[in-house]
Amino acid sequence: MPERTLRARGRARREALLRAALEVIGERGIGGTTHRAVAAAAGVPVATTTYYFGSIDELLEAALELYVEDEIARLEAVSAQVVDFAGSADEILVALAAELAGGDSSVAQFELYLEVSRRPALQPVVTRALSTYRALAEGLLRHVGHPEPARLAPYVVSLVDGMGVHQIALPVADREALIVEGLRALLDPWLSQARAEAAPSA
Amino acid sequence: MPERTLRARGRARREALLRAALEVIGERGIGGTTHRAVAAAAGVPVATTTYYFGSIDELLEAALELYVEDEIARLEAVSAQVVDFAGSADEILVALAAELAGGDSSVAQFELYLEVSRRPALQPVVTRALSTYRALAEGLLRHVGHPEPARLAPYVVSLVDGMGVHQIALPVADREALIVEGLRALLDPWLSQARAEAAPSA
DNA sequence: GAGGAAGTTGGACGTTTGTCCAGTCTTTAG
DNA sequence: CTAAAGACTGGACAAACGTCCAACTTCCTC
Numbered sequence: 001m002p003e004r005t006l007r008a009r010g011r012a013r014r015e016a017l018l019r020a021a022l023e024v025i026g027e028r029g030i031g032g033t034t035h036r037a038v039a040a041a042a043g044v045p046v047a048t049t050t051y052y053f054g055s056i057d058e059l060l061e062a063a064l065e066l067y068v069e070d071e072i073a074r075l076e077a078v079s080a081q082v083v084d085f086a087g088s089a090d091e092i093l094v095a096l097a098a099e100l101a102g103g104d105s106s107v108a109q110f111e112l113y114l115e116v117s118r119r120p121a122l123q124p125v126v127t128r129a130l131s132t133y134r135a136l137a138e139g140l141l142r143h144v145g146h147p148e149p150a151r152l153a154p155y156v157v158s159l160v161d162g163m164g165v166h167q168i169a170l171p172v173a174d175r176e177a178l179i180v181e182g183l184r185a186l187l188d189p190w191l192s193q194a195r196a197e198a199a200p201s202a
Numbered sequence: 203m204p205e206r207t208l209r210a211r212g213r214a215r216r217e218a219l220l221r222a223a224l225e226v227i228g229e230r231g232i233g234g235t236t237h238r239a240v241a242a243a244a245g246v247p248v249a250t251t252t253y254y255f256g257s258i259d260e261l262l263e264a265a266l267e268l269y270v271e272d273e274i275a276r277l278e279a280v281s282a283q284v285v286d287f288a289g290s291a292d293e294i295l296v297a298l299a300a301e302l303a304g305g306d307s308s309v310a311q312f313e314l315y316l317e318v319s320r321r322p323a324l325q326p327v328v329t330r331a332l333s334t335y336r337a338l339a340e341g342l343l344r345h346v347g348h349p350e351p352a353r354l355a356p357y358v359v360s361l362v363d364g365m366g367v368h369q370i371a372l373p374v375a376d377r378e379a380l381i382v383e384g385l386r387a388l389l390d391p392w393l394s395q396a397r398a399e400a401a402p403s404a
Numbered sequence: 405g406a407g408g409a410a411g412t413t414g415g416a417c418g419t420t421t422g423t424c425c426a427g428t429c430t431t432t433a434g
Numbered sequence: 435c436t437a438a439a440g441a442c443t444g445g446a447c448a449a450a451c452g453t454c455c456a457a458c459t460t461c462c463t464c
Contacts, residue, residue: 004409004410004411005409005410006410006411007409007410007411007461007462009410009411009460009461010410010411013411027320028233028320029231029232029233029316029317029320030231030233031230031231031232031233031234032233033233034450034451034452035451035452035453036450036451036452044412044413045412045413045414046413046414046452047412047413047414047415047453047454047455048411048412048413050452050453050454051411051412051413054453055452055453056451056452056453107316107319110312110315110316110367111316112371113312113367113368113370113371114231114309114312114313114316114367114370114371115231116370116371116372117309117370117371118229118230118231126371126372127372130368130371130372151383151387152387154368154384155361155365155383155384155387155388157364157368158361158364158365158368158384159357159360159361159364159388160364161364161367161368162359162360162361162362162363162364162365162367163357163360163364165312165315165316165363165364165367166315166332166356166359166360166363168315168316168318168319169314169315169316169318169319169328169332170318170328170329170332181353181357182356182357182360185353185354185357185388186357186361186387186388188391189390189391189392189394190391192391206439206440206441207439207440208440208441209431209432209439209440209441211430211431211440211441212440212441215441215442236420236421236422237421237422237423238420238421238422246442246443247442247443247444248422248443248444249423249424249425249442249443249444249445250441250442250443252422252423252424253441253442253443256423257422257423258421258422258423
């Protein structure tokens with residue numbers, strides 16, 4: 001575990017290695033992520049990876065941590081954007097789905113979920129990820145006026161992740177439509193009710 | 203690729219190796235599944251694994267195929283059992299959740315989902331798995347009288363798998379209650395309506 | 405510009421990996 | 435009983451692995 005103080009250049013190179021590691025994780029899985037593969041993806045010699053990380057585990061865990069922070073930042077931006085968007089609950093849902101479908105396929109996310117059971121060091125990372133995702137979902141549900149945001153939020157995240165992992169396993173063309181339909185199914189009863197109240201006929 | 207004809211004893215040993223491989227996949231992930239680890243789990247010498255499988259990939263793919271067949275058989279049994287169960291839609295849902303929560307944590311299932319993108323040979327396996335799961339879900343929805351079983355079924359599977367992968371990442375004590383609540387959330391509108399019709403008050 | 409710390413890397417090390425083979429034992433068909 | 439094919443395995447091999455180190459360069463500080 002090299003505990004040297006990093007200068008600006010060093011910090012940049014370290015982060016480049018982490019992003020290269022995330023690429024490799026996506027392509028080969030965590031088990032297939034080696035010093036040499038990461039170094040090749042980053043375009044640096046192998047010894048660079050051991051200069052910045054004391055072990056392959058340290059590298060892997062730091063990479064997944066970076067992934068989660070990036071993903072949280074991305075989702076917070078999406079959330080903020082969607083909240084600014086003026087429209088009915090259903091319109092907001094469509095806008096949200098468009099943003100969610102935009103992200104690159106998040107193999108690393110699911111590799112992380114599975115890896116926690118084998119690496120206790122990852123537990124804080126996954127806890128932070130999941131609780132943030134749920135909090136964001138809860139905020140959005142509350143924003144569109146759902147009556148039980150806290151109860152539903154975890155299932156929204158589960159459904160989205162479930163669709164995500166199925167998308168990786170068996171890709172469908174229109175990812176956005178899939179997410180819209182899935183979320184509609186989960187929010188259907190309440191959406192129809194909201195729609196009825198918005199346009200009171202008869 | 204040893205294309206020898208297997209005798210009864212050989213077939214049994216081959217299958218024992220596959221089940222040992224599934225154990226290892228659950229514990230170490232696909233990337234960590236080696237000839238030696240599988241052999242150790244099965245209590246046989248290393249050379250046994252190369253006698254029955256031409257390569258580690260062949261072993262891995264056969265193991266995941268066996269997993270899917272086992273899982274399909276299990277879910278078909280669960281489905282049959284639940285269909286036989288007399289009760290309201292909600293009661294059936296609770297019974298289903300109890301059965302679903304019973305299975306051992308299916309790390310292999312998700313390892314499979316992620317591995318398809320790296321091993322085209324697994325595509326038929328994952329296609330068979332997902333379409334069967336969806337068909338079973340559709341059958342159950344139809345059995346309890348849901349008006350749109352075909353539309354909802356894929357999302358039921360996504361939600362269950364999403365909760366499954368979250369359960370692996372961040373285990374909660376009462377898996378059964380989680381599944382019940384999740385399914386209720388997805389079926390809520392329709393469940394309340396069914397309940398209202400069953401007990402017409404006022 | 406001198407000294408020290410950070411950055412950098414070729415090359416080496418012991419280990420673990422996938423795979424193979426030669427040889428032995430066991431079962432079955434005739 | 436014999437012969438052939440299946441079942442089995444100890445030990446070896448090259449390749450890939452994680453890790454380390456000594457030596458060199460670059461950068462910052464005083």
